[in-house]
Structures are given as C-alpha cells and as structure tokens.
Amino acid sequence: MAEHTQLIDAVNIRTAIRSYDSDPIDDDAARQLEMTLDPINLLSGLHIQLVRDRPQVFAEANASGHLKNAANYLAIVGPKDDDEAKERAGFYAERVVLAATLRGLGTLWVAGSWDRAEAARHCHVRRDEELYLGVVIGHPEHHLERLQESYDELVEVQRTHRPTKSYEEFTAGMTDDERAAAPEWFRAGVEAAMKAPSAMNRQPVTFSYDADADTAAAHIDPSAGDEHWALNDLGIAKLHFQIGAGQGQWAWGDGGLFIHR
Structure with missing residues (x-):
C-alpha cells in the first residue's frame, strides 16, 4: 500500500x-x-x-x-x-x-x-x-x-464486500444514448461515487450529464428512503465523484452542478 x-x-x-x-x-x-x-x-x-x-x-x-x-x-x-x-x-x-x-x-x-x-x-x-x-x-x-496485502488485493475486497447499485441506476435520469455520449470524466466520477459509503447502504444519490453545458448534476433520490441522512450522503457521493472525475468543483445542494476543469 x-x-x-x-x-x-x-x-x-x-x-x-x-x-x-x-x-x-x-x-x-x-x-x-x-x-x-x-x-x-x-x-x-x-x-x-x-x-x-x-x-x-x-x-x-x-x-x-x-x-x-x-x-x-x-x-x-x-x-x-x-x-x-x-x-x-x-x-x-x-x-x-x-x-x-x-x-x-x-x-x-x-x-x-x-x-x-x-x-x-x-x-x-x-x-x-x-x-x-x-x-x-x-x-x-x-x-x-x-x-501486507497488495493494492490489487484490497481493490478486490472493496469490489466484492457489498452489493452496489449499477451505473445505470446511478444515472437513472439519463437515456442509453445520453450515457454513451457522456465524457469519460463523468463515467469515472459516477464509478467513484458508486464506491461511496451511505446510510444503510441505500446509495440515495443519482447523477446526470448536460451535454449542452458540459456539466454534471447530483440529485437526491427520494425513492431510496434515506431522507434523514440524505444530505450527508449527498456530500460523500459528491466528494467521490469529484475525485474520480479528476479536476472540478461542485455547487452545494440537491441538484448542484459540477464544473469540470
């Protein structure tokens, strides 16, 4: 490590x-x-x-x-x-x-x-x-x-230690065509957010990409039933997304935009 x-x-x-x-x-x-x-x-x-x-x-x-x-x-x-x-x-x-x-x-x-x-x-x-x-x-x-475990071994433990929503579920508001057209930094950000902790593993955050503005947005998913801790989980997911995407900055709030630098 x-x-x-x-x-x-x-x-x-x-x-x-x-x-x-x-x-x-x-x-x-x-x-x-x-x-x-x-x-x-x-x-x-x-x-x-x-x-x-x-x-x-x-x-x-x-x-x-x-x-x-x-x-x-x-x-x-x-x-x-x-x-x-x-x-x-x-x-x-x-x-x-x-x-x-x-x-x-x-x-x-x-x-x-x-x-x-x-x-x-x-x-x-x-x-x-x-x-x-x-x-x-x-x-x-x-x-x-x-x-003493290698980085690759620890990555595998992370990958298998719990179930996670799919990339499609994390981008539930997007069509398949919109997902295919989204830049690599967006997908990398979402995949990092998929590894974020959340209350009771409900993963109550979704992401979307606006091709015209070249921005991402993060949204609280009310169907996840995590209203009590959703804001905390939103912040955690935004950090993971930002790290995965590389460079950029979030606006706070449900629906806040991410500007990639």
Missing part, C-alpha cells in the same frame, strides 16, 4: 470496517490525523474532532457483536439546523476518512450504532452546533496482516 498515496487509491480500497484490533491509535498517528482535520475544519466551517479511547460510546454495539473493539471516533460536529453544513459534513469528513484509509486505518460511518449522548460528552459541541454523525476509526482487525 505504501506506494499508493492518491485519494483515488483510497476510494478504490476503502471498505466499512466493523471489527477492530484493540491496539490504540498512538499519539503520532493522532497528530497526523489532526494535521488533516485542522485545515479541513477551517475550510469547511465544521468542527470535526478525533476522540480516542472511549469504548463506552460503543458498548452496546460491541457487546452485541455488531461492532468489535470500537473505541475511537470522529465526531462530526457543525452548525445547528443548517442543511448545507450537513452536506459539507459528508463531503469533508469523508475526505478525512480517505486520508485515514491511506494510513492503513479502518473507518465506519455510524448513525445508530453508538451512544450519541455519551459521544457528545467526550467532544466539544458549542451552543450553536450539533453532533451530526460519527465515524468509527481504528486499526482494522488483523491490521498487520492487512498491511
């Missing part, structure tokens, strides 16, 4: 990790994560925090076997009642997730598999903020053996 340092590599190997080794995140690894968090929080207007060694936050999930040895998390904190901030939270927190992936750490987005009130006790939530979601983070189970 050491030679693979690009975000697209992280997209291609990231999986949801539910079982962790008991080894703690050491101070050096924590400092590296904080060096990623500081500029992202400044850029995004969020307040994402790394919280270590709080297994009580995951006591029930660890006891039931839903998780194993979960003890550390990213607290995704942002402004109250701010839909755009919730989308930004998905976009920018997933950027931290991908940075952690490149460092050999495992992650898992969580909404219900933790004690939210207990989690809030161990992070800083200002009066005008709320705790949106969390990301479990730590060393994957048998992580030393995992570090």
